[in-house]
Amino acid sequence: MRSVAEVCEGVFVATSRRETTTSTVVVSDVEALLVDPAWDPDELDELADLIDARGWRVTAGISTHAHHDHVLWHPRFGRVPRFASVTTVQLAVEHRDELVDNLGPDFPEPLRGLVGGLTAASDDVVPFPEPVRLVVHDGHAPGHTAVWLPERRVLIAGDMLSDVELPLPLWPDDLPSYLRGLDLLAGYVDLASVLIPGHGHATDAPLTRLLADRDYLAALAAGADPTDPRRANPGMAVVHERNRALAQSL
Numbered sequence: 001m002r003s004v005a006e007v008c009e010g011v012f013v014a015t016s017r018r019e020t021t022t023s024t025v026v027v028s029d030v031e032a033l034l035v036d037p038a039w040d041p042d043e044l045d046e047l048a049d050l051i052d053a054r055g056w057r058v059t060a061g062i063s064t065h066a067h068h069d070h071v072l073w074h075p076r077f078g079r080v081p082r083f084a085s086v087t088t089v090q091l092a093v094e095h096r097d098e099l100v101d102n103l104g105p106d107f108p109e110p111l112r113g114l115v116g117g118l119t120a121a122s123d124d125v126v127p128f129p130e131p132v133r134l135v136v137h138d139g140h141a142p143g144h145t146a147v148w149l150p151e152r153r154v155l156i157a158g159d160m161l162s163d164v165e166l167p168l169p170l171w172p173d174d175l176p177s178y179l180r181g182l183d184l185l186a187g188y189v190d191l192a193s194v195l196i197p198g199h200g201h202a203t204d205a206p207l208t209r210l211l212a213d214r215d216y217l218a219a220l221a222a223g224a225d226p227t228d229p230r231r232a233n234p235g236m237a238v239v240h241e242r243n244r245a246l247a248q249s250l
Contacts, residue, residue, distance in 0.1 A: 002043055004050060007202040008194050011154055014050070016043050020164050020199050021069055023047055024156050025056070026149065028129040032056040034077060035147055035156050036063060036070045036198060041108050048076035060126055062134070063118055064158030064198060065141040066091035068102040073114040083126050084118040085136045087143025092116040135188060139181020140168050148188050155192040160185060161209040162200040166230050166239045167217060175246045179217065186210055220247035 004014045012025040016039045024035040025047075037047055051058060061082035063071050071092050073082065084092070092099065096116050103112065126132040126147075135146040140159045147156035159168060160181065169178035189195065195206035203209060212228070219226035220243055231240050 002046060005202070007196065008152055008154060011149070011152060011194070011196075012050075013196055013202055014043070014047055015201075016040065019069070020201070022196060022198055022200070022202075024147075024196055025051070026128075026132075026152075026154075027054075027056055030055055030057050031059045031129055033126070033128050033132065034058055034061040036072075036158070037061070037074065037077065038069045038072050041111055044072065044074040044111065048074050052076070060128060062126060062132075062145070062147055063088060063092070064146065064156070065144040066095065066099070067141060067159070068099040068115070070158070070198065071099060071116050071118065072111065073117065075110060075114070081119045081127075082117060083121040083134070085134065085143035085145045086120045087136075087138075088141075088145065089118045089120045091142065092118050135184065137181035137184045138174065138177040139185075140178065141170060144181065146185060146188065150191075153191060153193040154196065155185070155188045155194070155206060156196045157185065157198065157209075159198040161189070161195060161206070161213060162197040162230075163203065163209065163212075164200040164230060164233050165197075166228065166236050166243060167213050168239060169243070169246060173246075173249075175217075175243075175250060182210065182213060182217075217243070217247065220244055221250060223248070 010027045014023045021038045023037045026033040058077045063084040066088045124134040133148040169175045189206045189210045192206045196202045
């Protein structure tokens with residue numbers, strides 16, 4: 001059973017064994033909003049078990065971007081709208097075969113059939129008993145979306161502001177978009193009391209995450225070799241070299 005933590009009242013984060021991927025459940029009374037449910041089939045089963053055991057009812061989902069680990073679903077979550085930015089919906093349709101293939105041949109067919117199936121949020125506001133705002137930018141992926149819960153002061157950042165991953169702009173030319181994404185998120189980071197990244201751990205010190213990413217990227221742009229502790233994590237040496245090449249090309 002994977003760990004599930006209540007990071008603030010009514011906001012639960014389940015962390016996958018795979019790449020420290022987070023699934024967030026926001027609960028208002030018995031209604032539940034699911035953000036990026038992931039990842040392995042047994043973990044999706046466990047998340048469905050948790051929701052049933054608590055007596056919650058999923059009324060909506062959100063996918064933060066069109067990568068394979070962020071467009072998953074489970075039959076027991078129900079047939080409810082799964083909101084995303086317009087660009088994310090388009091990409092999920094255009095690249096659906098690739099997204100499914102990235103899950104591997106052993107991923108169960110009933111879950112493969114639910115990959116994607118997203119609904120474009122027309123006004124960046126998701127129907128829920130409390131305000132839920134989608135904050136859309138092009139850092140990390142086109143149409144990448146953070147989720148802002150103003151009443152709880154919680155920012156669900158998608159694949160940004162991680163404590164285990166370095167900044168991940170897409171290859172080869174979107175570092176400027178990533179920097180603009182950080183600038184947009186900065187206003188919400190200033191207001192947030194809790195930050196939840198798509199990979200990593202929730203924190204009650206959101207500003208430290210923003211500063212870490214900005215400092216790292218600024219050092220690369222200046223031609224320095226920053227000593228960021230995230231560089232030691234699996235896969236990050238390759239990411240660092242890619243980021244350095246991007247920074248040098250600006």
